[in-house]
Amino acid sequence: MAREKVIGPSSGDDERKQHDAALRPKLLKEVIGQRKVAERLEIAVRASQKLNEPLGHILFDGPPGLGKTTFATVLPNELGTSIQMTSGPALSKPADLLPFLTNLEEGSVLFIDEIHRMPRVVEEFIYPAMEDFRIDIVLGEGMSARTITYSLKRFTLIGATTRSGMLSGPMRDRFKMHEHLEFYSVEELATIIRINSGKLNTPITESAARELARRSRGTPRVANSRLHWTRSYSAAKHDGSISEPIAKAALDMAEVDSDGLDKNDRRYLEILIDLYGGGPTGVEALAATINLASDTLSDEIEPYLLREQYITRSPRGRVAMPRAYTALGKLPPRPKPDDKQGSLFE
Numbered sequence: 607m608a609r610e611k612v613i614g615p616s617s618g619d620d621e622r623k624q625h626d627a628a629l630r631p632k633l634l635k636e637v638i639g640q641r642k643v644a645e646r647l648e649i650a651v652r653a654s655q656k657l658n659e660p661l662g663h664i665l666f667d668g669p670p671g672l673g674k675t676t677f678a679t680v681l682p683n684e685l686g687t688s689i690q691m692t693s694g695p696a697l698s699k700p701a702d703l704l705p706f707l708t709n710l711e712e713g714s715v716l717f718i719d720e721i722h723r724m725p726r727v728v729e730e731f732i733y734p735a736m737e738d739f740r741i742d743i744v745l746g747e748g749m750s751a752r753t754i755t756y757s758l759k760r761f762t763l764i765g766a767t768t769r770s771g772m773l774s775g776p777m778r779d780r781f782k783m784h785e786h787l788e789f790y791s792v793e794e795l796a797t798i799i800r801i802n803s804g805k806l807n808t809p810i811t812e813s814a815a816r817e818l819a820r821r822s823r824g825t826p827r828v829a830n831s832r833l834h835w836t837r838s839y840s841a842a843k844h845d846g847s848i849s850e851p852i853a854k855a856a857l858d859m860a861e862v863d864s865d866g867l868d869k870n871d872r873r874y875l876e877i878l879i880d881l882y883g884g885g886p887t888g889v890e891a892l893a894a895t896i897n898l899a900s901d902t903l904s905d906e907i908e909p910y911l912l913r914e915q916y917i918t919r920s921p922r923g924r925v926a927m928p929r930a931y932t933a934l935g936k937l938p939p940r941p942k943p944d945d946k947q948g949s950l951f952e
């Protein structure tokens with residue numbers, strides 16, 4: 607049965623996956639930005655080929671949409687091997703991992719997304735696989751239980767997480783490389799937008815690419831979704847090409863403000879300022895008021911607001927910074943006269 611599809615500024619999950627797959631770089635040289643990470647991976651790939659050893663296990667962490675899955679899928683292409691993909695929440699017991707482990711080819715990649723959400727029993731089951739390429743399977747119960755050891759093909763585990771802090775120490779230590787992905791510069795995002803408009807056969811001016819880039823929260827996935835929306839907007843109202851005025855009008859209509867903040871960002875800041883007097887406020891209280899999961903707040907909304915200094919974290923909770931007031935067209939609070947350090951927010 608055909609499902610109804612919502613085309614709009616806030617793409618749904620299915621649509622997001624389609625966009626991601628279509629525009630995702632296939633090789634390391636097509637990956638824009640994250641230069642240091644890409645260079646280290648390049649070295650690791652070459653070494654693995656020259657030494658004829660599997661690539662060491664790699665952990666990618668960073669906020670959503672910055673390229674963790676992209677890097678994980680680029681690596682097997684570089685190595686000329688296959689990849690199997692699963693995720694932490696899909697692995698509720700060790701047996702769930704077995705089909706993946708037994709299907710491994712020599713040197714192939716097993717990708718586990720959201721690896722911080724893998725249950726402890728599965729984590730412990732995977733340790734010997736990571737260390738010695740073997741698994742121990744217990745057969746039977748009680749007195750008659752016996753363990754058989756099963757050797758695996760030498761493989762590379764790639765883990766991705768938005769919360770490296772939630773990963774257990776032993777799990778983290780078993781990865782040879784830890785790569786943290788950072789937000790992208792406007793120039794890098796503008797390059798991604800230019801390349802992807804080419805892939806989508808959509809002419810775009812340089813200033814329009816920069817305008818979309820500036821308003822994409824430092825995040826390639828957001829840049830791609832802003833580009834898709836603007837492209838639809840232009841196809842419906844103009845000739846399908848993207849100029850700066852068209853980009854501006856499309857983003858205004860999508861309620862993305864001139865700094866690139868979207869409705870959820872502004873709602874977060876409004877509640878923090880209007881309801882909680884600018885904080886400090888715990889993330890749970892904010893999440894309950896906004897009616898979003900606190901994980902969504904801390905994984906998706908806050909990293910960018912923190913990095914751009916709209917908010918800051920204190921031991922007592924989140925605090926709005928002057929930039930948050932300005933973004934909402936409000937005056938920042940004045941420092942108290944007795945405040946020696948001149949801090950605005952105590």
Ligand SMILES: Nc1ncnc2c1ncn2[C@@H]1O[C@H](COP(=O)(O)OP(=O)(O)OP(=O)(O)O)[C@@H](O)[C@H]1O
Nearest residue numbers: 626629630637638670671672673674675676826827
């Ligand atoms: N460095 C990059 N160069 C070009 N495009 C990129 C880059 N990083 C990400 N993208 C684009 O952004 C999209 C989203 O990236 P990706 O799916 O890799 O993010 P992620 O970090 O895995 O996010 P999540 O945490 O939500 O799984 C990709 O499909 C790709 O089109």
Ligand SMILES: [Mg+2]
Nearest residue numbers: 674675719766
């Ligand atoms: Mg991903």
